[in-house]
Amino acid sequence: MTTVLQPFPYAKRVPAVTPMGAAQASSSSDVIPFSYGTPTSDAFPYDGLKEAALKAILDHGRDALQYAGAGGPQVVKEWIAQRSALRSIDVTTEQVLVTYGSQQAIDYAARTLLEPGDHAWVEAPTYFGAVSTFRSSEALITSFPIDEDGLQVDLIEKALEEAVRRKHPLPKLVYCMPNFQNPGGVVLSLERRRKLAELAYQYNFFILEDDAYVELTFTGKHLPAIYSFAPERVIYLSTFSKIIAPGIRLGWAIGSSDVIRRMNTFFQGSKASVFSQEIAAQLLQHLPFDDHLEALASRYRSSRDVMVDSLKANFGEEVSFQVPEGGFFIWLTFPEDVDTGRFVQDAYERGVSFIDGSKFFVRPEGARHARLSFSYCTEEQIRRGVRLLAEAYQAYQASRTAN
Ligand SMILES: Cc1ncc(COP(=O)(O)O)c(C=O)c1O
Incomplete structure (x- = not known):
């Protein structure tokens, strides 16, 4: 019998988007990857993890490999609850849900909050990882600009007032990255955190506060989380992912007991990898965590400095950017008429990758921007990569003048 393959009507909920971010990690190894939003592998607490993995097995034997684990998951939750106090988050372990990376937490939050056709507002x-998750939930997405103090909350307020006036639907969810935003690198001001929290109560929406980069501060400063103003x-x-290693795939959500109970139902009875949690528990109990974080911050701070200096030396006044005080990214702004998507391929062929700005927007905009990540590369690579990027940009400008 010959098999005739008919076209299959796949679910439309799967968004037709090109995988980004971690997926780009498979690109050519000769290319300097400013496109990776990834921690450098040198920064993983490698020896600590080796010992932690062995100890997880030696101390707990086969229990560490059971569905429920051997107490590691509880240790991890307790650590998260305690650490969160630094951002004025006061919670019990029942309010903590450990997930397969925070990407899964975004997914479970979206599934908990959004019906198809609901409105999600983003920066x-x-x-883009969050946007494609909201698209899978069939949400309608609207975006609001950021500036040097993060999301422009006054524009959110105006839009909410306008929606009420016109009897338009209100958002169910506002997605916001308050610290070292990806890709903008900016921090949401204290005043705006308070205001956004107030608006969430007034207009009855949820804020999805994605704080992936909070621990990577170069100044040691911490603002209270938005959560602390509207729990x-x-x-x-x-x-x-950013402070231990992405491969252990552990993130978390914190919310009211009710929200966490609802999100937990998506696990269908199991949990995020219990063995990873057993290892993380050992690591968190034995690693001098503050020293580890200081070493990370110092490493990323010097990488940032090298990138900033190289950008100034190679681009002069041609690009502007805010120097980020933490996180992984520098967000470049080129002159108005530049389209960075037009030289991304040439830059790649010359030996450097970056992500062109339009990829970070839900509407057709942002072409004059580019995201460079300083987290993955050595200082030598950063210097060379910025030089190659400048060459690609100059070639692009020259070809425009010639045409
Ligand atoms: C802002 C933000 N949120 C969430 C994630 C997902 O991280 P993970 O699923 O590894 O915890 C990333 C990864 O780059 C990110 O940049």
């Missing part, structure tokens, strides 16, 4: 620019209307998310 412009924003993290019943915020789901707070963070991750071990």
Whole structure:
């Protein structure tokens, strides 16, 4: 019998988007990857993890490999609850849900909050991983600009007032990255955190506060989380990906007991990898965590400095950017008529990758921007990569003048 393959009507909920971010990690190894939003592998607490993995097995034997684990998951939750106090988040372990990376927490939050056709409001620019998750929930997405103090909350307020006046639907969810935003690198001011929290109560929406980069501060400063101002209307998310290693795939959500109970149902009885949690528990109990974080911040701060200096030396006044005080990214702004998508391929062929600005927007905009990540590369690579980027940009400008 010959098999005749008929076209299959796949679910439309799967968004037709090109995978980004981690997926780009498979690109050519000769290319300097400013496109990766990834921690450098040198920064993983490698020896600590080796010992932690062995100890997880030696101390707990086969229990560490059971569905429920051997107490590691509880240790991890307790650590998260305690650490969160630094951001004025006061919670019990029942309010913590450990997930397979914070990407899964975004998904479970979206599934908990959004019906198809509901409105989700995001920042412009924003993290594309979250956008594709909201699209899978069939949400309608609207974006609001950021400036040097983060999301422009006054524009959110105006839009809410306008929606009420015109009897338009209100958002169910506002997605916001308050610290070292991806890709903008900016921090949401204290005043705006308070205001956004107030609006969430007034207009009855949830804030999805994605705090993936909070621990990577170069100044040691911490603002209170938005959660601390509206605990019943915020789901707070963070991750071990940037401070331990992405491969352990552990992130978390914090919310009211009710929200966490609802999100937990999506696990269908199981949990985020219990063995990873057993290892993380050992690591968190034995690693001098503050020293580890200081070493990370110092490493990323010097990488940032090298990138800033190289950009100034190679681009002069041609690009502008805010120097980020934490996180992984520098967000470049080129002159108005530049389209960075037009030289991304040439830059790649010359040996450097970056992500062109339009990828971070939900509307057709942002072409004059580019995201460079300083987190993955060595200082030598950063210097060379910025030189190659400048060459690609100059070639692009020259070809425009010639035409
Ligand atoms: C803002 C933001 N949120 C969430 C994630 C997802 O991280 P993970 O699923 O590894 O915890 C990332 C990853 O790059 C990110 O940049």
